[in-house]
Amino acid sequence: PDSTNPAALKLTSTGEELVRDLIIGAYESALKNGAAFVIDNSKIWKQYLNYVKSWNLIPTSATEVAITIDHTLHSKQKQLLRSIYQRIIALPMLGLDSLWQAYEVFEKAQSEQLASALIQENMPKYQHARSVYLERNRVYNIIELKVGRLATPPADFEFVKKDKGNEDIGGVTGAGIGGNVTGGVPGSVTLSGSAKASAASETGDYVNPEEFKAKMKEESIVLEKWRRRCSYERSNPERLTAGDLTLRVRQCYKDAVCTFMRHIEVWHQWSTWELLNTGCGVSIASNNSSGPNGKRRNVQYAIAALELAQNHLPDSTLSAYAHAQILEGQGVGNDIIRNGTNTAGDAAIGVMQNFCNRAGNSLGYLLLQQLVRKYKGIHKARGVFAMARRNLHIRNDDMPYDDSSGPVLDSNNEIGGRSTLDDQIEASEVGQVAGLQSSSIVGGRMLVVNRSTHSFGKKSTQVSAILNGSHQKAATRAAGYITWHLYSAHATIEHRLNGSPKIAARIYELGLRKHRSFLSTPQYVLQYASLLLELQDEENLRALLTRAIAACEEGNRSDRDNAGTGATKAREAQRPLWDMMLKFESSASIRSGDFSAVLSIEARRRKALYGPSHEDVAGGNAVGMDESDVGIGMQKSSLSDTLIRTDGYDTSSRIVNGLNRLVDCLEVTGTLGQDEANVALTSIASMSPGAIWKDDRAGGASDASFRRRKQFQKESSLFAGGASD
16 A cells, blocks of 8 residues: 555554554543543543444445444444443433433344343442432532632632732742652742731731622632532442542542642642541552551552642642641651651651741741651750741841841840840751841840841751751742741740740740831730749739730721721730730739729720720720710710710720729639630620520629629620621
């Protein structure tokens, strides 16, 4: 034949048989590895059927075909078609009824007598598959799942206001999409949205709140449908074998991550199922996970899912830590060496090391520090803290006041002095950390000012260099930001695990000096205050709380110009700080006899947490203004505004809500005990309206009656506010 004419090329019968076997193998391989269970799986089954049916058709022209008479091929074709049909009719899929009818026609065309027996045998399988298909459509359907949608970032990313002070916050240079988690392929991945979402979630300020809620609700509904789909398939409605069930559920999770690739919860759910899967089948024959090989296989699959997640979301600390937890919890390293040099702890530390080198942030470093403290000891754990301070950036609003002269300190308010203990904080296995230090005398106290410059895009030292004792440095890369969690976690380790409360106090102090926003962060201040209270350092405790409350009051004054949900949440976040200050001053006044400080703090606390705009000083409503407070006088201002203008806020509040304030003060200071129901009032969802407060019999019946009315009033105000929202 003419080799230049493709149409003239013909295969021998052996070649044709080889091609058929290869194509059949390709179809079977695809079906075995999950294609049999994908959405719209009817397409691949129908293509498979059409291909086998075309074996005895030979094209004679562009529009006509002829049927060949090859008995051997015809017999093989008949057996394969029967096998495919019998597998198809047992699978719930679109067009199942038409496929069953086609199967009946096929069997009757072969033999009426045999067809009757085979149809009767396979009828229950078809009926069960049909009932499962109808039931599945009631649980979820293709339209609800929005199959085929692009794996877009989470809905909140596009609605968050841009943080002008930290435009590149959240930017990371990681392994790159598709890069290996362990080493990584060079590539830059910038994920700014997650950090912006975090900033707005703290304040509740979004570009378009209504559209944001709608988008978030829509996304949560679709995500919930995908979860229901995976959960439904896990219930094994098709009565599959363990191996087939594993393939079915795994394919569901694969479909889910294709749609929600940027949502870490889907990856974690997949990984957790792989870890806890009792079917555990790589193939149908391997369906027993009770033995050591099955458990090891489960761990491998779970880790593989999380590694894939980290490739696509290189900035996800939670995915990396979940990976480390699996290695640590299962007692499995990458390849455990018999001499013990590579343990489960080493493997877990390695995962967090790689993450911190790839896209380090405060959470990543503090989790790494906990692992290092557990398996490597005190000194190397301190080295991780020192390295985090070197590698991570400082936010714009946390920048030190003046690196050349040091922060402006008040000798009366500065907390603690400086001693050689500070060197233990800022020293590590690789030497002195965070640059050179110099001493300065302020108010007769020795203070050490860190003169290092925390610049953006600075050189970073690999975390593994600390743990290996080397001085190796990595190339310049973007990194996360230092938050109060890093200092707090390190101080907790020093206090609780290392038994060094004084070093812990220095760490808290160091955070206050280096990061201005820490002083107005109630969580950080409260933890430091608890330590000082435990050390019975009342002088420094009072100075800390005074400075922190002053910073919070300054923030409240600025929030009045930009009032909203964020300002309300900020005030509620400060409540524990005010409560601790009031409790401390109340206890101190018992010894000193000076009650004026308690009154002053109580008045300031009341104004900060409620104030003229949130307390009705006319009707006595302590939460929200009374809508019935009509305008009076020439200016038609409310009665509350008139009283505040005449008598002042504190006086008006004391007259109407004085007993409320007295009971509140007694509960905060622990004299009456802070009732759990009152604490739960901050969360409307955690309580039911009309709950009757149980008398603790600390006072008389009249006292209990007033406290019950006080709680009911607060409860009613909160539920009324929640209903109006």
